[in-house]
Amino acid sequence: MILDFYNGDLMDEQLTGPLSADETMLALLHSRAEAERLRDRERLFSALLESVNAVLWALDWQTREIVYVSPAYEQIFGRPMAFALSSYDDWLNNIYPDDLQYAQDSLNQVLQQGAMESREYRIIRGDGEVRWLSDKCFVSQRTEAGMPLLIVGMAEDITDKKRMEEELQRLATTDVLTRSSNRRHFFESAQRAFEFAKASGESLAFLLMDIDDFKKINDRFGHQMGDLVLQRVAECGAQATRRGDLFGRIGGEEFALLLPGCDLELAEQIGGRLQRAVRQLMVPTTDGPLRVTISQGLAILHESDTGLDALYARADEAMYKAKRQGKDQIVQG
Template sequence: MQLQPSPTLQAVFQHVPDAVFLIDPSTSLILDCNEAALAQVGLTRDEIVQHSVLSLQKDVVGPEQWASIAQAIRDAPGYYFLGRHRHSGGGEVPVEVHTSCFAHEGRELFLSVARDITQRVALEQEQAARDVQLRYALTDATDGLWDWNLPTGEVFFSPQLKRMLGYGPHEMAPHLNTWVDNVHPDDTAWVQRVLHEHLDGLRERYDVEYRLRNRNGHYIWVHDRGRVCDRDPQGQPTRMVGMVENITDRKNAELALQDIASHDVLTGLLNRRECERVLHQQLELCRRLQVPMGLCLFDLDHFKEVNDRFGHKVGDEVLREVARVVKSQVRSTDHVFRWGGEEFLMVCADIGLHHLVLLADQLRRTLEQTVWPDLDSLGRVTSSFGVAVYPDHGLSVEELFMSADSALYRAKANGRNRVECAAPLYPLQMPPMTAAPAF
């Protein structure tokens, strides 16, 4: 029996974007199909029409299974299943099939619409793989993970994080105070400041090293990193996630090495340990003489790209040249330190904010204009500066450094290759229960 639909219905039939098959339920033969169906399986009309639907469908085998499916289609107002169509190229096409039963001129017919869900299946498989990775991270990864709900103050601690701190899987109350009460008192103000600045959008991420008390009452060094991942319609942070790594061994090794050296081996500048001694010494001197003291913290912009593109040997050469250029530009009474990585710190006694900004900008321009004759493809190297002055931006070394560090992050946030002055300090107090966790 040959069906003859009207030209309008035939046009609609051919232009439906999904594959459409008209099937004889008693024989399973395909009576007609649209162009989308031909394209979906890579066959011609002669290779499909008057052939059994079983030749296309990989998940239906034999007349008995077809008879069972046909009865289910008759009983249901709209029969739905997921299947796989064979493709002429030898592969398969995952499909979502909706089949309905209707009568036409006294004859029972099935109309099947098969949607190609290849992309959706691929996305689901990718999501499933990510879920497996996430489950692994939450239970077996080296680093401990945390997930903080800001409005409620609840914090999820991963099993590994609990083990890191000596707790069992059902210990550590999921509340903010579990963290707050165990941060080392000397690190509290710094951790709080970094966290607040990230929540306020001044830092791209929360990233800080500090000491955390474990179950036995001992302090371990941790590297705590996180980021806001959800905000409310007003832009206020509502969720923050991150990870904590135990760096006690590395930190102890660093401290042991710092104990036996005062200079950085690569650049020849004074190192971080010596910087802390000189900072306190210079601040005490300036306080006694009642003169200002400038603190300038700066680092090289996108320095990781230099190492990635040219290798660490070239990166080391850049750091050595930067140290030489800076030393040649400052006063003999100024102290320049390599603070760590591509970060440097300068301490200038008896200098006001105006002259410190001029000095920092002179250094910035000199570094930007430096030519690298042995590194022709390197291009220019730029830097970002944060400056603070005693007593305007702090009365202690810790306050001055926090002010300069915050200014440096503003310089980065505002486009890099610039100098930013310190802003007023945050109150040095722990946040309320729903205002600031670390993990």
């Protein structure tokens, strides 16, 4: 009986008399051993939580209280754990303002669907740094009526991953030398803009431009100076555009500017602004400042245009006409 008691197989109600001294000692030792095992498990659990580079959290949906956050909260959010545990509103205050509506809407989806594999949003750390989180969460408990009671989740910092994705996207869509759109990205975007303009009846303008006498610049000063001229012209293009416009390098010294929602008059104004900005460039060389000019061809979307090629062809023809007429000007096609 003593051995069975030590192994925990004998229930208290099976004991019919008082414990002997030996039994009492064994029971005490057993109790202490169980307590030590529990402490070991608690220490192991705490060590595991501290080693996980993600915030484990639990939200009581009925009281709107964060009832648990793991130690990683302080590292990722840059705030004391007490900040999160004070109220759910304080947790929401961490979220980047532009992402707050999405974070709330996606949580409502979790309540309806029961789980969400991943929702990504930004937070503002205690030191002001903006970080990206991937937050996986699900409904852990429900009331007898089926209403959500406890929501648990794991929020992981994915800022480095996001930055890598953005850099890969930039490399895939950007001309390395000028940092403007590359040819492929420009024409893919231009095609979408063309289709939208045709479907909606919105105006669309296309400007094609070429640096005048660029070969002479390369021959006289070298390709390094030519690269610098390309970069400076691209800077002028970026400064002349509006939000939603697209500027890109589509050839050696050839650039293009797509102007959605832009009629002829406004397109001429933007083109003229770009023309003047390039004229004012003073690129330093060993022979003194180098002046640069561009020739531009302008085309406006016609109802009869069935494809982007028609718009591009008119702009291209107009640009070469500007070259023949003396360069440094805009010609409408």
